[in-house]
Amino acid sequence: MKRLNLILILTVLLSFQVVGQELTVEKIMQDPKWMGHFPSNIKWDDKGEIIYFDYNPEGNPSDSLYKIHIKNPSKIEKVGLQEKKSFIPSNAAVNKNKNLKLYASNGDLILYDAVKGSKNTLISFGERISNPQFLANEKNVSFVSGNNIFLYELETGKLKRLTRIQAGNKPEDKEPKIExxxxxxxxxxxxxxxxxxxxxxxxxxxxxxxxxxADKDPYVFYYGNKQLGNLQLAPNANFVTFSLTTRADYKRTNVPDYTDASGYTVDLPSRSKVGDQPTKIELAIYDLHRDTVYFINSLSLPGIKDLPDYVKDYPEKKWEEKNRDVIISSPIFSPDGNHAIVNVRSTDNKDRWIALLDMKTGDLKNLDRQRDEAWIAGPGIGWSMGGGTLGWLPDNKHIYFQSEASGYSHLYILDVTNGQKKQLTKGNFEVFDPKISNNGKYWYLTTSEIHPGERHFYMMPLMGGKMEKLTSMTGNNTVFLSPDEKNMAILYSYSNKPWELYLQENLPSSAPKQLTDGQSEAFKSYAWRDPYMIDFKAADGAMVPARLYVPELAKKNGAAVIFVHGAGYLQNVHKWWSSYFREYMFHNLLTDLGYTVLDIDYRGSAGYGRDWRTGIYRHMGGKDLSDQVDGAKYLVENHGVDPGKIGIYGGSYGGFITLMGLFTAPEIFKSGAALRSVTDWAHYNHGYTSNILNEPFNDPIAYRRSSPIYFAEGLKGNLLIAHGMVDVNVHFQDVVRLAQRLIELGKDNWEMAVYPVEDHGFIEPSSWTDEYKRILKLFNDTLIDD
Incomplete structure (x- = not known):
C-alpha cells in the first residue's frame, strides 16, 4: 500500500514535470498566430445590423475584414471587395439628425443618405479635399482644399472660396531703383x-x-515658412481658424542601419533630445467679414507667469518671471455655433486651461484651470494639441471635460454663462471615453469603479446621478454601441483569455453572447494561469498592486523574478489579456520551472489616479524602484523566496528600472536583464521626458539622480543588456555609452546582446526567441543552485 502511494506521488510529480516541459521559449516566442486568431477594430454598419471586425481564421499573412449579422450571430463571413468599397469612411461628418454623412474621396465631395442608402456626388473638385463639415444651418457645407476653405450650398449647388491663404511672404511693391x-x-x-x-x-x-x-485686390494672408494646419470654418461661417507651427531647426540623431537591403549602411532619421527648443504653435482667426487675420493672446490667463516649485532647489539661479509659452487647441464650437472653447496647455507641462474664445477679438476668458506641479495628464485630459474629453452639451451653454482635480480623472460640466462647475462622477476610480447618447439625455462611459483592474460600461443621466452598470463579465469590457444604441458589441478578455467578440442588448439585465472563439488547440492545451491580484505594503505605507505567480510546492526552487512593465505610464496589473502577452507566457514558463514571479504596477503606472501617476516626478528610479525593492522583500517574507535568489527584468522603462535596481540596490537583485533600456534621460525625447524631469539645463538635479549611467559603479550582480540596433525610440547609442562606462569601471559581470534588424518593439520571432533564451539562461545559471 505504501509502495502504491509512493508510485502515485511519483506519477503526480512526473505529471507536473510534463506540464512544465510543455512550454518552451521557442514555442511562446514564435509567430503569435500559433495562439489563434482574435478580433480587433470593431465597427457597426449604419443600421446597427452588422458588426465588422478584423480577423484571420485562415492564418493569412495579415488580418482581413469579417462580419457578423446580429440576426444570425453564429455565422462569420469574410467581407468581399465590393462591399469594402461601399463603406462610408469612419471620419465622415454627420448632421444633427444623424441621417446624412459627408465625406471626401479622390477629389469628390460626397453626401450619403443613411436612410435611403444612397450616395450623391456634390462636386468633383479635382483637387484633394479634406475636413468636410456641415455648418450650423445644415444648408451649407464646407471643406478644405489647397490650404483654403470652400463653402458649398446644398440647395443651389453654388461653390464659393472663402479664404485666400498662401505660403511664403507678401510680395513687395518695388519702385524702379534710381541711382x-x-x-x-x-x-x-x-x-x-x-x-x-x-x-x-x-x-x-x-x-x-x-x-x-479701382477694385481692391482680394485680401491674401501669407504665412511665410511656417506650417499651416487644423484649418476649419466656424459653424456660422463668419470665421476661419487655423494653426501655424514654427519648427525649430535642432540637431537630430541618426540611427545607422547596417542591414539595409542596399548593402550600404543607411542612416535612419530619428528624434532630437530632451531640452531642444520646443515647437511653437500659434492659433489664428481669419475674420471673413473684416478680411483680416489676428492671433489668440494667452496673456490674460490666470497664472500665466507662475514659476514651477522646483526653482527653489536652485537659489543661485535667477529665474525670470515671464509669460509662459502655451499651445492652444483648435476651437470647439457649441452646437449652434455661437460659442467656442479652446484647450490651452503650457509648454512647461504644469497648466491646462479651458477658456471661452471671443472670435471677434481673439480674447480668452478662463473657465477652468488645472495646475499640477508635476505634470498635467491622466485619462481624458488630452495632450498639447487637444484631444481627450472636451465638448458641449446639447443646451449650448454647458461644456464637459475631464479633470484630475480630485486626484482621479472624473467627468465635469461647466456653465459658460455663470462659471458654475459640477463634478458628475466621484470616487477613487477613473473615467474613460464618456459619450452623450443619441437623445441627449444620458452619458455612456467606461470606469474602473469596481476594481482598478476591471473595466465596465455604464450609463448615467446627462446632468449627473446614479451610474447604471451595463456589462457583467469580470475583466475588460470594451464596448462599441450600435448606431441606434440598441445593442453593444463587446470586445472582452480576461487575465488568461485573449480577446473575443460578444453581443449584448443595451440593457443591464441582458446576458452577453460570445460570437468568436479564436484560440487554437495548441494554445488551449496549456492551462494558462490566472495570476493572483495582490497588494503589498511599501516602505512609505502605500499599498502597491501586483500580479503574483506561485509555483507548485513540489516545483518551488526558492528563486523569484520580478517583471517591470515598460512605458512608465501603463497598467499591467489587471484582469484582462495583457499587451505583454509574450511576457505573460514567459511567466507561466518560469512558474512551471519553480520560480515565483511578481509583476508590479509601480509608482508612475496608469490606473490609480494622479498621485500614483506623478509619484516619479523629478526622480525616476525613486519610488518606482523602491516599489520593486519592497516587492522583493514581500516575496521573501511571505512566499519563502531566498533573498539571494531574486532577479529582475523588463524592457524600455522596465529596462531602465532593471539597470537602476542592479546599480543602486545590488543587495536586493542578484541578476537582471535590461532590454532596450534608457540609460541616460538627457538623451531621450522631449515630449515624454520633460513632463517628468523638466529640462536638463533647468533641472539637472532631476536628471543626475534619475539616469543609470551615473550609478554604473554599483553593479555587483549579473547583468544582461539587450538592444535593437535600429531602435529609433531609445537609441542604440544609450547602451553603447553605458557599455563604455562599464568597461572603464572594470566591470566584467555583464554581457550585451544586439539585434541588428530590430527597432524598439521587436518583430522577428527569431529575435524574441534569442532574447528570451538568454534571459532564461541568465536566471537559471545565476539564481538556481546546481
Missing amino acids: EREKWLKEDNLSLLQIINEREEKKAQAKEYNSAI
Missing part, C-alpha cells in the same frame, strides 16, 4: 523746367485717384 546721380539730375531738371514739373504732378494725382476708385 543717387540719376535722382539728382531729375530733381534738378524739374526745378528748372516748370511745365515738366506740372506734368509730373498731374501724373501722380491721376495715379492716386485711379488707385482710390
Whole structure:
C-alpha cells in the first residue's frame, strides 16, 4: 500500500514535470498566430445590423475584414471587395439628425443618405479635399482644399472660396531703383523746367485717384515658412481658424542601419533630445467679414507667469518671471455655433486651461484651470494639441471635460454663462471615453469603479446621478454601441483569455453572447494561469498592486523574478489579456520551472489616479524602484523566496528600472536583464521626458539622480543588456555609452546582446526567441543552485 502511494506521488510529480516541459521559449516566442486568431477594430454598419471586425481564421499573412449579422450571430463571413468599397469612411461628418454623412474621396465631395442608402456626388473638385463639415444651418457645407476653405450650398449647388491663404511672404511693391546721380539730375531738371514739373504732378494725382476708385485686390494672408494646419470654418461661417507651427531647426540623431537591403549602411532619421527648443504653435482667426487675420493672446490667463516649485532647489539661479509659452487647441464650437472653447496647455507641462474664445477679438476668458506641479495628464485630459474629453452639451451653454482635480480623472460640466462647475462622477476610480447618447439625455462611459483592474460600461443621466452598470463579465469590457444604441458589441478578455467578440442588448439585465472563439488547440492545451491580484505594503505605507505567480510546492526552487512593465505610464496589473502577452507566457514558463514571479504596477503606472501617476516626478528610479525593492522583500517574507535568489527584468522603462535596481540596490537583485533600456534621460525625447524631469539645463538635479549611467559603479550582480540596433525610440547609442562606462569601471559581470534588424518593439520571432533564451539562461545559471 505504501509502495502504491509512493508510485502515485511519483506519477503526480512526473505529471507536473510534463506540464512544465510543455512550454518552451521557442514555442511562446514564435509567430503569435500559433495562439489563434482574435478580433480587433470593431465597427457597426449604419443600421446597427452588422458588426465588422478584423480577423484571420485562415492564418493569412495579415488580418482581413469579417462580419457578423446580429440576426444570425453564429455565422462569420469574410467581407468581399465590393462591399469594402461601399463603406462610408469612419471620419465622415454627420448632421444633427444623424441621417446624412459627408465625406471626401479622390477629389469628390460626397453626401450619403443613411436612410435611403444612397450616395450623391456634390462636386468633383479635382483637387484633394479634406475636413468636410456641415455648418450650423445644415444648408451649407464646407471643406478644405489647397490650404483654403470652400463653402458649398446644398440647395443651389453654388461653390464659393472663402479664404485666400498662401505660403511664403507678401510680395513687395518695388519702385524702379534710381541711382543717387540719376535722382539728382531729375530733381534738378524739374526745378528748372516748370511745365515738366506740372506734368509730373498731374501724373501722380491721376495715379492716386485711379488707385482710390479701382477694385481692391482680394485680401491674401501669407504665412511665410511656417506650417499651416487644423484649418476649419466656424459653424456660422463668419470665421476661419487655423494653426501655424514654427519648427525649430535642432540637431537630430541618426540611427545607422547596417542591414539595409542596399548593402550600404543607411542612416535612419530619428528624434532630437530632451531640452531642444520646443515647437511653437500659434492659433489664428481669419475674420471673413473684416478680411483680416489676428492671433489668440494667452496673456490674460490666470497664472500665466507662475514659476514651477522646483526653482527653489536652485537659489543661485535667477529665474525670470515671464509669460509662459502655451499651445492652444483648435476651437470647439457649441452646437449652434455661437460659442467656442479652446484647450490651452503650457509648454512647461504644469497648466491646462479651458477658456471661452471671443472670435471677434481673439480674447480668452478662463473657465477652468488645472495646475499640477508635476505634470498635467491622466485619462481624458488630452495632450498639447487637444484631444481627450472636451465638448458641449446639447443646451449650448454647458461644456464637459475631464479633470484630475480630485486626484482621479472624473467627468465635469461647466456653465459658460455663470462659471458654475459640477463634478458628475466621484470616487477613487477613473473615467474613460464618456459619450452623450443619441437623445441627449444620458452619458455612456467606461470606469474602473469596481476594481482598478476591471473595466465596465455604464450609463448615467446627462446632468449627473446614479451610474447604471451595463456589462457583467469580470475583466475588460470594451464596448462599441450600435448606431441606434440598441445593442453593444463587446470586445472582452480576461487575465488568461485573449480577446473575443460578444453581443449584448443595451440593457443591464441582458446576458452577453460570445460570437468568436479564436484560440487554437495548441494554445488551449496549456492551462494558462490566472495570476493572483495582490497588494503589498511599501516602505512609505502605500499599498502597491501586483500580479503574483506561485509555483507548485513540489516545483518551488526558492528563486523569484520580478517583471517591470515598460512605458512608465501603463497598467499591467489587471484582469484582462495583457499587451505583454509574450511576457505573460514567459511567466507561466518560469512558474512551471519553480520560480515565483511578481509583476508590479509601480509608482508612475496608469490606473490609480494622479498621485500614483506623478509619484516619479523629478526622480525616476525613486519610488518606482523602491516599489520593486519592497516587492522583493514581500516575496521573501511571505512566499519563502531566498533573498539571494531574486532577479529582475523588463524592457524600455522596465529596462531602465532593471539597470537602476542592479546599480543602486545590488543587495536586493542578484541578476537582471535590461532590454532596450534608457540609460541616460538627457538623451531621450522631449515630449515624454520633460513632463517628468523638466529640462536638463533647468533641472539637472532631476536628471543626475534619475539616469543609470551615473550609478554604473554599483553593479555587483549579473547583468544582461539587450538592444535593437535600429531602435529609433531609445537609441542604440544609450547602451553603447553605458557599455563604455562599464568597461572603464572594470566591470566584467555583464554581457550585451544586439539585434541588428530590430527597432524598439521587436518583430522577428527569431529575435524574441534569442532574447528570451538568454534571459532564461541568465536566471537559471545565476539564481538556481546546481
